[in-house]
Amino acid sequence: MAKSIELIHQPETIYIKPSSGLAALNLRDLWTYRELVFFMIWRDIKVRYKQTMLGAAWAVIQPVLTMLVFNFVFGTVAKVPTEGIPYPIFSYTALLPWGLFTTALNTASRSLTSNTSMVTKIYFPRLVLPLASVLGGLVDFTIAFMILIVMMIYYKVTPTAAIWTLPLFLILTIVTALGVALWLSAINVQYRDVNYVLPFLTQFWLFLTPVAYSAKIISAKWQIVYSLNPMAGVVNGFRWALLGTNTGPNLNMAISIAISLTFLISGLFYFRSMERTFADTI
C-alpha cells in the first residue's frame, strides 16, 4: 500500500535561482526541517559532556560556583542591597537565565563555522544551526533550575503568583540570545573576529546586567538607558516572577522586550540575506 502511494506521489519542482534584494524569511522551509533541529540538539546534548569525569554535573557546578563567588564579593564584602532576599538565591535566580544566554550566544555564534562541512556540502536552512545551538542550552538550564528549587525550599522563599510568567521570560532569553547570535554567526562566516569579540562581549554585558546587583541601584534618570539592554528585562522578570522583587513589568521592561524583538527580526533578515554566500565565504 505504502509503495503505491509513493508511486503516485509527484515530486515537487524546485527552482534554484539567484535571490535578490531582501530575502524572504522562508520559515516554511525551516518547518520542513524541524526534525533536523531536533537531531542537532540531540547531538549537541549527547556529545557535550562525553569524556568528562563529572558529566552533566557541570551544568550545576558552573552557576553554583559563580553564585558562591558573587556571594562572597557582593553579598558579604560589598553588601549590595537585595530587597531583603538572601543574596545566594538573589544572584542564582539571575545566573540561571544569564548562563543560558551566554552559553547560547557562544555556541550559536560559532555554530556555522564549527559545522563548515555541513554548510559547504549540503543544503538545509542554515537557521537550523544557530537555532539548535540556542535551544540546546535549555537542558543545562533545566538541570540548574533544580538547584534553584532546592534553594527556594531551604531559604523558605515562596514563589509569587506571577510565576506563570516565568516561561515568557525564558522565551525572552531565547529570543535575545538568538537575535544577537544570528548577527554574530553570520558575521563570523566572513570575519572570525567574532571569536575574539565574544569573550569581551559577554564579560561587558554581564556588568551591564543586574546579575550580581539589583537593578534598583541604578538612578532613576538612567533607568531608561539601562533597559536598552534586553537582558536587564530578562533578569528583572525572573526575579519578579520567582522572588517577588519590585521589578515587575513596566515601561523599562517593555523597552527591553522591544529591543530584544528588534534584534531577532533584524537578525533573521540579515542572516537570510547573507545565507546565500555562506558556502562560498566560510
Add this chain to the structure above:
Amino acid sequence: MTIAVRVDHLSKRYRIGASQTRFRYGMFRDVLVDVAMTPVRILRSMQGKSMRGADATSFIWALDDVSFDVEEGKVLGIVGRNGAGKSTLLKVLSRVTEPTKGTVAVRGRVGSLLEVGTGFHPELTGRENIYLNGAVLGMKRSEIDRKFDEIVDFSEVAQFIDTPVKRYSSGMYLRLAFAVAAHLEPEILVVDEVLAVGDAEFQKKCLGKMGDVAQQGRTVLFVSHNMSAILRLTQEAIVLKRGRLIKRGPTQEAVDFYLSSGQAETGERIWETDEIPASAAPFKPIALRLKDQRGKVVDTVRSTEPVTLEWEYQLDMPVTGLRVGMYLSTMRGEYVFTAFDTDDAERFERFSARKAGRYISRCVVPADFFNEGRYSLGVNASSFGVRRYFMDENALSFNVDISGAPGTHWPEMRQGPVRPRLDWKIEKID
C-alpha cells in the same frame, strides 16, 4: 517525456584572492588605512557589497552561461578537467551555493554522494550517526526507521553498530557513511568521483547501487575523470571547459571530443597561473612536451621512433621525497602505464631532496611501443605517503602514426594499446 533537471543560462561567479590581497600591505601607511577603513568595510559587507567590486579581474566565472536538460531516468556523464566547473555545477544543483545568474529547475529531491559522512560525529555510535546523518540529508525519522536494517546490512558494520565511530577504521567509516547516503533514494542522484575511495569490492557495490538507482527510473548525474566508468555507466555526457558547456552528445562522442579537444594540438601543454590550484605550492608546473628524436615538439608520434616526454616545473621551496611522474592512458581511459622519475631506488636516494629552482624531468619511451590511435598523457607530482602537490590526469593528448610498425601490411585494426615489435621465431618441428 518529463524533464528532471533543467539548467537554464546558469552562471556562477566567484571572487578570487579576496583574502590574499587584503593582507598584502606594502607600507605601514596601508596598514593604518586598512584599520581605519575596517568599519566601512564591515558596513559594506553587511550590505553584501564589495569594496573592490569594480575590479573585474578579481572575479572568475566558474560557470558561464551553461544550459542543458536531463530527462527523467537518464544517466548523464559530466566530464571536464579540474576547474572546468563540474563541482560548482553540482553545488548549485544541490542548492549549497546560489547561482549568480540563470535558473535551475529540479524535479524532486537531489541527493549527492559528495556529502558522504557529512554531519557524522566521531563521539556518536554508528546507530546514532545513521539517524543524525539521515536527518542531515533530509530524511524523515520514520523513513530512517524503515530503512535502518537495510542500511546496516549494506554497510557491513553490523557488529560495531553501537561503537562510537571514532573507533572505526576509515574503511568502515566510509562504508557506513555511504550506506546512509545510498539509501536516501532521491529522485535525482549526483555522484562526484566518490568511486575513487574504498576497496575494489566496495566500489563495485557502489556502482551497483548507482545502476539500481538508474533502473528505478531515477535520474543520475555522474562526474568522473575515469573515462571508462563514464563510458560504461552513462548514455549521454556533457563536456565542460572553463565554466562553459562545449559539447553534449552520446557518451562515446563526448568522451572522444573531450580527450581530443581541451588542449591545443601542438604536442605541448603550458600551464597558466590561473590553472594551478593554490594547493599545489610550492610545486609549479610549467610545461609538458612531447619531442621526437630530433628534439622537435610534435603532436603526432611515429610508432617506429622513440619519443621523449618532458615535464618542466618549478619548485618555490626545497621539497623532500618528491616524485614526478606521468600516466599514459588511451582515449577510453584504460591506463597503459604509470611511471615516476625516481622509480629507480638509487636515483630516488640521489634526488630525495630537491632544492628550489627550475627542473625538467624527462623520459624516453622506446620505439615500437604505441599502437595506432590517440593517447592521453597525465602528470602527477607528489611525495609518497605525504602529499600530492599536483595532478592532471589529462594534461596532453597526442596521435600515433603507425606507418612501418609491425603488421601494417595488413590493413586492419589491432587490439590493445601497445604494438611491440616482438622477436618471433618460426620453427618447423616435424
